[in-house]
Every structure is written in structure tokens, then in C-alpha cells.
Amino acid sequence: MTSSAAAGGSSVHPFRIDIPQRDLDDLHDRLDRVRWPDELPGVGWAYGVPSGYLRELVRYWRHEYDWRAAEARLNEWPQFTTEIDGARVHFAHIRSPEPDATPLVITHGWPGSIVEFLDVVGPLTDPAAHGGDPADAFHVVVPSIPGFAFSGPTTDTGWEARRIADAWPELMTRLGYERFGAQGGDWGSAISRELGRVHPDRVVGVHLNLLPGAQASHEPTEEELAALSPAERERTLLSWRKWDRWFLDGTGYFHLQSTRPQTLSYALTDSPVGQLAWIVEKFQEWTDSEELPEEAVDRDLMLTNVMLYWLTGTAGSSARIYYERGHAAGDRVAAPREPSTAPTAVASFPGDPQIPLRHKAERTENIVRWTELDRGGHFAAMEEPDLLVDDVRAFFRQLREKG
Numbered sequence: 001m002t003s004s005a006a007a008g009g010s011s012v013h014p015f016r017i018d019i020p021q022r023d024l025d026d027l028h029d030r031l032d033r034v035r036w037p038d039e040l041p042g043v044g045w046a047y048g049v050p051s052g053y054l055r056e057l058v059r060y061w062r063h064e065y066d067w068r069a070a071e072a073r074l075n076e077w078p079q080f081t082t083e084i085d086g087a088r089v090h091f092a093h094i095r096s097p098e099p100d101a102t103p104l105v106i107t108h109g110w111p112g113s114i115v116e117f118l119d120v121v122g123p124l125t126d127p128a129a130h131g132g133d134p135a136d137a138f139h140v141v142v143p144s145i146p147g148f149a150f151s152g153p154t155t156d157t158g159w160e161a162r163r164i165a166d167a168w169p170e171l172m173t174r175l176g177y178e179r180f181g182a183q184g185g186d187w188g189s190a191i192s193r194e195l196g197r198v199h200p201d202r203v204v205g206v207h208l209n210l211l212p213g214a215q216a217s218h219e220p221t222e223e224e225l226a227a228l229s230p231a232e233r234e235r236t237l238l239s240w241r242k243w244d245r246w247f248l249d250g251t252g253y254f255h256l257q258s259t260r261p262q263t264l265s266y267a268l269t270d271s272p273v274g275q276l277a278w279i280v281e282k283f284q285e286w287t288d289s290e291e292l293p294e295e296a297v298d299r300d301l302m303l304t305n306v307m308l309y310w311l312t313g314t315a316g317s318s319a320r321i322y323y324e325r326g327h328a329a330g331d332r333v334a335a336p337r338e339p340s341t342a343p344t345a346v347a348s349f350p351g352d353p354q355i356p357l358r359h360k361a362e363r364t365e366n367i368v369r370w371t372e373l374d375r376g377g378h379f380a381a382m383e384e385p386d387l388l389v390d391d392v393r394a395f396f397r398q399l400r401e402k403g
Contacts, residue, residue, distance in 0.1 A: 010174050011374035015079040015090060017071050017149070019311050024067060027310065031062040034273050045284060045291075050278045050359065053292070057280065058273055061303055070304040073118065077142070081150070082174060084167045087159065090150035091143035093175060093310040095132040096125040098137035102204070102396055103338055105141045105168055105195075109186020110163025110257075110318055111209075112280040113149050114142050115305040119385040124392065128263055135400075136393040138181070142173060145187060145321065149308040155315030160324035161187065164196035169202050183398055185209040187321060193365070196342025205368075205393050205399045209380040213364065215345075216240035217247075230360060232371070233373075239355040250285055253278070257322035265316025272310050279306050286378035296351070296383045301318040345369035347388065347393040351377025369395045 039051040045148035077092035108116050124138045146149035146159045154340040184192035189210040196206035215241035225233045268275045287296035344365040
């Protein structure tokens with residue numbers, strides 16, 4: 001840790017994941033005593049996660065999944081905790097072997113965690129060891145959002161995207177980084193965008209694989225479509241179809257977590273199968289898969305992600321970010337009060353339910369790079385790590401070359 005990390009009473013403490021065996025035994029006991037609900041025949045995923053699929057996944061979780069192996073893999077990252085604005089912040093800090101690497105803070109979303117980035121940190125920090133150019137190296141900081149996993153639970157209200165975006169510069173200061181880049185998807189995109197908008201003096205560039213508010217959130221009129229190029233017109237119609245389908249049939253989680261996260265937390269904190277179903281449904285709906293989430297995301301990684309919610313008991317505190325967003329004055333996440341001046345890149349993955357539109361994005365962001373990928377979905381770092389890494393490298397290389 002650099003000398004500035006311990007200056008001014010801003011202490012940073014080493015952290016290692018070490019889950020007591022009794023917690024794993026308790027999980028196994030609960031999985032052995034699942035009380036299964038009934039199910040309508042022949043409805044597939046339409047009413048939610050099918051019983052047959054979930055029963056098999058629970059069997060695998062109970063008898064084949066190896067938490068200790070996952071724990072050891074996570075502990076390969078140097079991890080720490082610190083207190084910022086009254087909240088415990090857990091983070092991994094992986095320095096590159098390249099001394100001139102660009103500092104980069106990467107932020108996850110819901111229902112994700114730091115597990116999302118297990119396959120991208122190596123190529124980002126040490127590109128030479130992964131067939132890349134050493135000039136594209138990053139010192140990577142991977143925080144858990146306040147309220148999530150080892151950064152939870154939070155103990156006061158108000159932890160929405162803007163407040164988190166104000167906490168990250170303090171975190172980077174404690175690590176000795178004055179200027180840095182930001183990357184994120186889902187809530188990480190909202191936080192990273194706010195970070196660049198509010199702290200442009202600290203942020204060299206913002207890379208997003210989701211852009212809240214840039215979708216076609218209403219059916220476009222003929223006049224709106226006529227003003228667009230043929231390609232953008234087609235993309236606008238696609239964005240609208242996806243948004244309409246998601247808003248009408250895929251936002252139950254959003255409304256519940258935005259209004260009654262505490263009530264929900266009793267069910268998810270008491271039932272590991274409930275917690276599993278609540279999360280795995282989104283991996284099925286938001287990934288670029290034909291039917292099953294494992295077609296897009298490694299099953300063990302998905303379960304490790306669920307384990308971080310279960311073992312830390314943070315189903316409720318992680319859901320509060322939706323409540324705070326919904327009750328924040330001016331809804332700063334979806335509609336920033338002022339445009340961002342930070343150089344911004346958007347990488348759009350086609351399997352995501354929210355497809356951004358460049359002509360809308362340019363109203364609020366300083367777009368300098370726009371990439372439309374041919375595969376991948378909402379969990380880009382887990383689904384297509386190579387594509388995400390390539391685009392992050394290319395964006396920050398573009399900024400370096402521009403000077």
C-alpha cells in the first residue's frame with residue numbers, strides 16, 4: 001500500500017475471505033430441507049424459474065459446487081476494506097507489473113458482484129501475459145458497492161449512484177491514484193457515468209457496457225424515425241421492442257426492490273433457494289443465451305456470485321440501491337442534471353434487454369467511442385470477457401494517443 005493510503009487517518013485494512021465452516025454447514029442443511037412450491041405444467045420460464053431446472057441446480061449446488069475452490073480463487077486478489085462516508089467499503093486492488101499502467105476502477109451491478117470480473121482482471125492488469133500490448137495495462141481496483149457482499153450491510157440511507165460516485169475518488173486517493181479511468185455495467189454504469197460527470201478533473205475516461213436512459217423508452221414516431229439514418233432507425237425500433245418487452249414483463253424485481261426491499265429481504269435471507277431463484281432468473285433473462293443461463297455464463301461462477309449474497313446476508317441491503325434511486329430527488333441515475341464532459345465509450349452487447357441509442361446518448365454524454373458487438377449480453381465481463389477487455393483497451397489507448 002502506498003504511503004498516502006494510510007495518511008490522514010484514512011486507514012486501509014487487509015482483508016481475506018474466510019467463511020466459517022458452520023455457515024457452509026447451515027447452507028447445506030437448508031438445501032437438504034427445501035420446501036418446494038407447486039408449478040403449472042408446460043409454462044417454461046414464463047411464470048418464473050421452472051422447478052425442474054432449479055431442482056437440478058440446487059442438487060449441483062449442494063453436492064458438486066466447491067465454495068472453498070471459489071474462495072481460494074477470489075483470495076488470489078489482494079483485498080482490503082476501508083471506511084468512506086460512514087460505510088465499510090471492501091475492494092480488491094490488483095496492481096499491474098507495468099509501472100506506467102493506467103489506474104482503473106471497475107464497478108459491478110445487481111445482481112452481480114466482484115465475481116463478474118474474475119476473467120477480465122488478469123488480461124487488464126498484465127496484457128503481455130495474455131497476448132496483448134504492455135502499453136494497455138491497468139492497475140485495477142474492484143470495489144463492492146456499499147450494501148453488497150463484504151461492503152454490506154449499509155447502516156444509513158441515501159446510498160445511491162451519486163453518493164457512491166463521490167466515494168470512489170476518495171478510495172482512489174487512498175490508493176495513491178490522482179487520475180484514473182472508470183468502467184461499469186448495470187449499476188456500475190450509472191455509478192461510473194456519475195463519477196465522470198461530477199469528477200471530470202479526476203477521471204480520464206469512462207467505459208460503459210450499459211447506459212441508463214439512452215434506450216427507446218417510448219414507441220418512436222414517424223417524425224423521430226425520419227430524422228435518423230437507416231441503421232439508427234432500425235436500431236431504434238429494436239431498442240423499443242426490447243424495452244417494451246422488458247418493461248411490461250421483466251421489471252417485477254425492480255418495482256419490489258424500489259418500494260419494499262425490507263419485506264423482500266426476509267424471504268431471500270432465510271431461503272438460499274429463494275435467493276438463488278431471485279438471481280438466476282436475471283441471468284437467464286439478461287444473458288445472450290437460447291434458454292439456460294449456463295449457455296452464456298459458467299455455472300460455478302454464477303453460483304459463486306449467489307454465494308456472496310447468501311453468505312453475507314446482503315439480499316436486502318443490496319436491494320436498497322433501487323429504493324434510494326427511486327426516492328432520490330430528480331432521479332439522478334436515469335436523467336443527469338448536466339451533461340458529462342468526461343470522454344465516454346459505450347460497448348453495446350446485443351443480448352442486453354436495454355439497447356442504447358447513440359443519438360440519445362450524445363445528449364448527456366461526451367461520446368468518443370461507440371461499439372456495437374455481435375454477441376454477449378448484460379453480464380458482459382462474464383459472458384464475453386475477451387470482447388470487453390479488447391474494447392476497454394482500445395478506448396483508453398485512443399485517449400492516450402490523443403494526448
